[in-house]
Amino acid sequence: MNIVNMMWAGGSPYMSIHKVHHQVLSQAGAHAHISNWLLLGGELSCGVGSTRQWNMPQRALKGRHAWRLLVPFLRRRLRRALLAAQADVLLLDGVGVARLVLPLLQQLPGVRAAILFHGETRLSRADVQLLLSVPLDRLDIAAVSQTLAQSLEQDLGRPVRTLRMALDPAAFSASLLTQDQARQALGLPQQGQIFGAVGRLVASKGFEVLLEAFAKAHAGQPDRHLAILGEGPLRASLQARIEALGLSANVWLCGHRESLHQLYRAFDWLLVPSRAEGLGLVVQEAVMADVPVVCSDLAVFREQLAEGGCYLPVGDTQAWAQAIARCAQLDAAEVALRQRQALAPEQAWQAFQQASAELLRGSGSAR
Template sequence: MNIINIMWAGGSPYVSVHKVHQQILSQAEPGARISSWLLQGRGSCCSTESTREWQLSHRLLKGRHLWMLLRPWLHGRLREALEQANAQVLVLDGLGVSRLILPVVQKMPDVRVAIVFHGKTRLRRADVALLRSIPGSRLSIVAVSQTLASALEQDLGIPVNVLRTALEPKGFRRGLLEPEQARQALNLPTQGVRVMGAVGRLVDSKGFDYLLEAFAQASQQQPDLRLVILGEGVQRALLEGRIKALGLVDKVLMPGHCNGLAQLYRAFDWVLIPSHAEGLGLVLQEAVMAEVPVLCSDLSVFREQLGDAGLYAPAGDPQAWAKAIIDCAGLPAEQVAAAQQQALAPDQAWQRFSQASRELLRTP
């Protein structure tokens, strides 16, 4: 079986999306040939056998205005490449990739397509028509959470399956550093402070701007608190400015994107996830599997995973988050982490995910 995994782009901003695809592809049948295509950017993609970097311009991918005239040429190149690869199954990264690839495979009846949606997206009428144009026998649309699947199904009017992303628990736990090692790796004190961690791209949707406001309020009452924000993105300068303005230079660390980030969770006493929206939120799963308790935004996708074991605060509310951070600092962290571990049930979740991924990758 020949599987091609087609991603929008490479690089650190897309690490979590690549991680999801890597987990899916790990369930391919023995002997399957797997390759990945990056439409933009450079870098390895999902640890597959080979990666092809198309280096397409953003304007060409979007196909607007005069660039639309080049679409037939690009579609021809893509079809030729798929035929040369003897592609049987395509795994597509969301709507942007689907807009480009589905018109190509409409006339390739032996190719089966699986589209993985990672977050909420705006569907145009043309998108709905395009997704409906591929017969259900050749197309699987999946979403990484029940919350996202329900929203997409309502917009599309066709079935959307749930493929709730899960990480292989044993391998993940095996790579974790112990708390003292993890703190040393981040140049943090190993004693005398309580460290709150936040992980994700430095973009508006992650809510790190108002988290700084909340942390400034909380740290006035709890001077031993420290905050580490792991990630990189377009809001770095803005967030660094807020850190200085709030007088948090000695209390907030932003080391950027760290290789081996998943090893570092035990550096934290708590993980904070202040997102305004999420498709699933792998950070939540990783923290819980690392046995670190989580405080997160009150989003349905988080409640879907943690239920009553979760600790929630309203997204975008600095005052509520400040109070929640102070409250968390006084809770028995080990007990909270154990309850969240039981609610998430990582081993059972991985079994369900593995079975669903194998079905997704089947040949026509």
């Protein structure tokens, strides 16, 4: 089986997407031949198989103005390359890649496509028509959480697979650094309570609310610290707010870390104040590192942690401040154990392996 894994772009902003595709493709089997194609170019954060950087113009892919005239040319290039690769299966990263590639299926008999959705997506009427125009036996649609799958099913009126991302618990645990090692790697103090937050520095992650809440909870507690791992366009404004709040000695923007999966035990608690998430893989990673999680009250988090979660209203600064202050009185190990039992990472990993193999083979039910 020849699989072409088409993703929008490479680099750290797309690391979580690369990780999901890597995990799916790892279930393709020993005899599968895998090619990773990055439409906009960039580096592949993690993957299996070979990698090709296409360096296509972003404005053409998004169909902006006269640039859309390039789309037929880009499709012809892709068609020739797919024929040369003797592709059997196309794994597509979301609707942006699907818009470019799905119209080619009519010219590629015998090729089947699977689209993997990673987060909330606004589907236009044209998107819906495109997705519905491909026969069920030639197109699988999957989402990284049941919450997202149900939302897409409502929009499309056709089956959507739930492919809830999971990690191999044994391999993940074996890679973890100790608390002292992780804090040293991040340049954090060895003493005191350290809260962590992980994600792109963008508005949807809610880090500006987290800073305001931490400032309230930090008053009179100099041994309480916050480390935010990630990079993004809001870095300058977040740093300015840290300084304005007088938190420069207690809050760190640690930037992007390739070894993020090894570092969770640097934290006593993980805080996830997201406004929206397709899955929120950091929740799973923290729980498997035995780090308790406090997160926004989103359906996708309840899907993973059920009654074991510590949920707070989205964007409620006061509620987050009170929760941060209350963490000092809670038994962190007990909370972490309850959340691990709710997540059931071993069972989740087995279910993910089966669902990934079925997606690539085109077998199994959509649920």
